[in-house]
Amino acid sequence: MKTPPQWLIFVCIIPLLIGVHPVNGQQRNRDMDNFIKELMAQMTLDEKIGQLNLVTAGEVTTGEAVSTDVESNIKEGKIGGIFSMTSAQRIRAAQELAVNHSRLKIPIIFGLDVIHGYKTIFPIPLGLAASWDMDLIQETARIAAIEAAADGLNWTFSPMVDISRDARWGRISEGSGEDTYLGSRIAEAMVRGYQGDDLAAYNTLMACVKHFALYGAAEAGRDYNTTDMSLHRMYNEYLPPYKAAIDAGAGSVMTSFNDINGIPATANQWLMTDVLRKQWGFNGFVVTDYTAINELIDHGLGDLQAVSALSLKAGVEMDMVGEGFLTTLKKSLEEGKVNEADINRACRLVLEAKYKLGLFEDPFRYCDEARAQQELLNPTHLAKAREAAGKSFVLLKNEGQLLPLKKQGTVALIGPLANTGSNMPGTWSVSADLENTPSLLEGMQTALGSQVKILHHQGSNLLADTVYQDRATMFGRAIPRDKRPEAEIIAEALEIAKGTDVIIAALGESSEMSGESSSRTDIGIPDVQQRLLAKLLETGKPVVLVLFTGRPLTLTWEHGHVPAILNAWFGGTETGKAVADVLFGDVNPSGKLPATFPQHVGQVPLYYSHKNTGRPLAEGQWFQKFRSNYLDVSNDPLYPFGYGLSYTTFAYGEMTLSTDSFKKNDTLQVYVEVTNTGNHEGEEVVQLYIRDLVASVTRPVKELKGFRKIRLKPGESQRVAFDITEEDLKFYNTSLEHVAEPGEFAAFVGTNSRDVQEKRFFLVE
Template sequence: MTSPSGPSERPWFDATLPTETRIDILMEAMTLSDKVAQTHQVANIDPEADADALRAGRISSSLYASGATAGNERDAGVLVGNIDAAQRHAVEGSRLGIPVLFGRDVIHGHRTVGPIPLGLAASFDPSLAEEVAAIAAREAVIDGVAWTFAPMVDLSEEPRWGRVAESLGETPVLSGRLAAALVRGFQGDDVSDPDRLAACAKHFVGYGLAAGGRDYDTVSVGENTLRNLHLRPFKAAVDAGVTTVMAAFNDVDGTPMHAHERLIRDVLKGEWGFDGVVVADWNGVGQLVNAGVAADLREAAALAIRAGVDLDMCSGAYLAHLVELVESGEVDVALVDDAVRRVLRLKLRLGLFDRPYAVRPGASNAPTPETREVALRAGQAAHVLVKNDGVLPLDASAGSAGTTGSAGSTGSTGSVLLSGAFVDDGDALLGTWVLDGRPEEVVTPGVALRERLGDHVTVADGRFSDVTLMQARVAETTVLLLGEHRSRSGEAQSVTDIGLPPGQLDVLRAVAALGKPLVAVVYTGRPLDLSEVLDLAGAVLVVWHPGTEAGNALADVLLGEVEPHGRLPMTFPLSTGHIPTSTHQRPTGRLIRADVDHREGRYIDALTYSRLPFGFGLSYTTVEYSAPTVSSPTLATDGSVTVSVTVTNTGDRPCREVVQLYLRDPVAEVTRPLVELTDWSLVDLEPGQAREVTFDVRAEQAAYAGRDLTTRVDEGEIVLLTGPDAAHLGAVSVTVRRSS
């Protein structure tokens, strides 16, 4: 449905014209005030209260959220009737008829909710991530949402920071590939498709380095580290066609990102050729005043538009001051024109001029068997088995002879106690940044295990530890559901201690002291200090916050109906005091030796290794790796080599192995990571099966930003390493040579 006046009076509504032509015609018809209005975003439009502003064309965009930290607080949901009513004011009641762009945080699902992004990253499966995002897009557009503020691609080695829950892991390659997959899922091949919405790569850039893991804090980092680590997943998202990028709250070495002309205008827009919209974070422009780089909103508006921020979210600085700043000559009108063109381009790409209203009025976006099946697979893939002394899998017959567990041992049988606060709390299992998923639509662990085990399972919420202990005395096996409530992770939910919440270890210790089979299931939005959990429990599963199908996914894995195949997308440190611990570690002037690890500037009271390395995860069988081989000892700078490794399932259960390839550059112009993930392969193995896994390695995969910040590939040795995780690797060397 288009404006009643039609394309003859408003030629920018003529869908037969090229997009840039439509923009040119519309820009000619716009006053400076009209243009500035297109850079103004508000929150939660009320079609009645805001009717005059909409008819005057003073609102370009609106997001629907409960507030600045919407992931932590529920709202009334999106009301498609309100969106359509507001759109009628803008399209049919204004002079230019420019539609409003409506956004909402659709992070890891809308009504059908998948695992939190960190849990989705544990799958190491881009195709699965794309499916989850595509479902979220289809459900969200039914509510009138055209734009989501996802994916978040900030890299972090700081689990105290609550927003790691929303991240895709600590490595550039994993985060970048999953980001590209999510962009494809949200946007499809054509973002104007009625089932798709615009994606947003955030937060540009360095937010994961916030000091002390404190949200909104300062960042001290050089551009070399940004280029070699933190900018890379953003570049992957841009290359995948992401239509918007969000500026970060933090500063970078003293310059707030909302005023960072070098990184936004020069690198993102100039060097990378990004032609989409750069949107501020909530009041990010206004916060330039709080940061002490702008005296008032007027100065903040000037700094942000010069830096390249196109759309001002919720501060009102652009609407209040850009006209005056242009008329006074303090801001070049070309900067405003560039921002407006980008906003209009996004609206045209989305098809809003041609289809401004709800695409399927009255349609339901409730979870269906098909969407639940995808959520179930995603939930299963997020389960990371980090310890198993033969306790798992449980015997589904609960009382018959045991099943075969890890490495041929006998799994647990008999009665099962399922205890913990998560047993029937659907809301807690959805995870952070879920605005529209409904707790009553979540399959909880209690529901799923009751259905599978019937009278052989006792389900208790664990409110009284003495009762839990009595129940554990009677049961043959106890499954304790531990971890964090979803509100303990997400925005503004940083912690000083990454241990379990108070009281949980006390219960674990008491149950473990009974000497019976004990399984610990850990729901979390961040890496935790699991040292004592790993010491006390016979089996430990890290399952993040799994979403709508949480209970069924857990039951499938516990009972061995699905093999656990998730892998850790972040390093789990030994303790809070060991942060940061990650694969970002680079060599120093002091070599690390295991026998003197406590000396030479290390810790005197602890070793420095990780408790659980990046990429780690077990299955219900055992897998052996051969030493890697390489097709050629030399690698031309414009060529490639093949690295091969044989993986063998030496147990009697099938598995999916995540075969990982890492790279080390021993001598470079700048210090390089000791190991860096560069590729991986998902390999399904039947019992006893051996498969040769090959990786094509191009010289450009060893490229990095040198001292002058330009990309380079050095001649000389590089080491290629294969294995099941970052700490257990076999190595082979090749020599890079210039092409003749």
């Protein structure tokens, strides 16, 4: 490695000479400021603009464009970051180009979509949210950071905190569901997990909060589509998880594709500057999503030069793949469409991120092949993945206590999702080793050994339509098609099931039927699979449906006919073993739904925290003329938010309040005693909801404001307490003031958003 310039050595050694530890807050900020001032004084305009250019190495892409001339651009100082390059060896080689062959030897930042694990894959984010376990979620992000950082990466495009209430939208799988409060707590946990206590440590990743903002509210559930909502709804329901992540210290933010109030997010100065920086105090950098600046052209905002200038002025610092900044900003500066201060601001923020990551101190601290060999897929990480998967599964139905099964006899494992290892990690598992990921069949065989004989048959194709199946199994997730007639395939499966004690039907979506650009208008189990399921039920044998999905599905028929349904989402690397753990009783399921399951797709968007109309339907009624309802389906969900069964049962005592009124600076306590009344040790998520009964603006019928996950042995009781303060009662009024208005409120406690007890209280001046 060549010797760095004297100014770089001098600036780096100053803190050591004066005895300042690099993590000492204010001094470190002063050191960083001096360092970057000195560095930027050496930079040409082209080199400053180059820091704003994020390119892809071409391994993993989420769009049509792939960067070219990467090596020569690194040497010329025209690249600030690279994403989708993996392995410590390859990243080290690229970093050496930057620090050995560019003029100022500025290191590159390396990013990847580390969404729910790096090599050890955890459940999809919607599944992790179903655990309602913040410590677990933080730990999965920590493990993801440890693995990715060992392999050379230092930046992740996660967490995705978009609230989504439309199950047609494929990317609901990548977030935490429909609820503002739960989503905010998960956002905080993931940022803490990725970034740790010191971002400059060798085993951290800089978090990138996405997609800012409102992306999950795309019209018609169609990806990349327009979003339109009031400021009142934005501030109260959709923006809080982004702010929670910023408050937790997230180092970067990614723009969303949609427009907001007529201005696409990537060019939206109100959003990127007024809200993000001025209102929330964000001091990191903003990166676009894949070619988002270029896509402003199709939005109708001008040519590439015009939209690049708009984005920079709006508050965007880094251009992902499109190279609009690289190729047009110099001309825009000459023409007065941007100023040098805009470019300097953006360059400084990118350089600050690299400083905070410790890249100027050691450009190769994240490249350690020996550490990678120790960390990637190590037994401790795999054990945590198995635990996380088991805790993410949601037991939707268990008629007659069919589950757990006994570890004996013969089981028929039937369905197109039974023996496809590549689909078990779920969508957005871009670094997973798909060829060596166990299928459900293989995982169950490993977990159960010789105790249970497993007979397998595919039973049906994933989808009847070949073209549709090709679209649904992209990126190495193919499921072999059986070209024989459907009846012949099913008949063969039934013959195998004949001599077994129980049938496990592995059905639902493939991993790529949800995720980016995977919106669906029909969110049921595909017809060909449903016909197989009906035939399996006709055998008279007990049937357990193991459901794979990245979104809420319409399961009205399945709920009415199948005795036991376990929603496994996509559980990651250890899915098969975790399913066996739950089905055969080694793990008692404790997951609770983070998103409402509708009866029919015509109900969506459907979510528990809706507002009342002036003509609400009376509770318990299906239809009443001139009320807000449907002719053909009740307003009710199939499974409400927060729902999930257990192998044991929990009884709730009467909830009590410490007082029926309290002042703004005081605290009100809510108490409830929960008892395990069944025969299994189990976990229960006790949920607290609040309603503001009279306010200056309309308020939701319920809002989650707290939860506790408790573990109880059979017969054991625990008194669960919640504190309610003024902060819990605040909302944004029509002036966007965050206020708590005195008046009457209702508190609800229960096992889900529907099955609750209620008590009233007052907030007084």
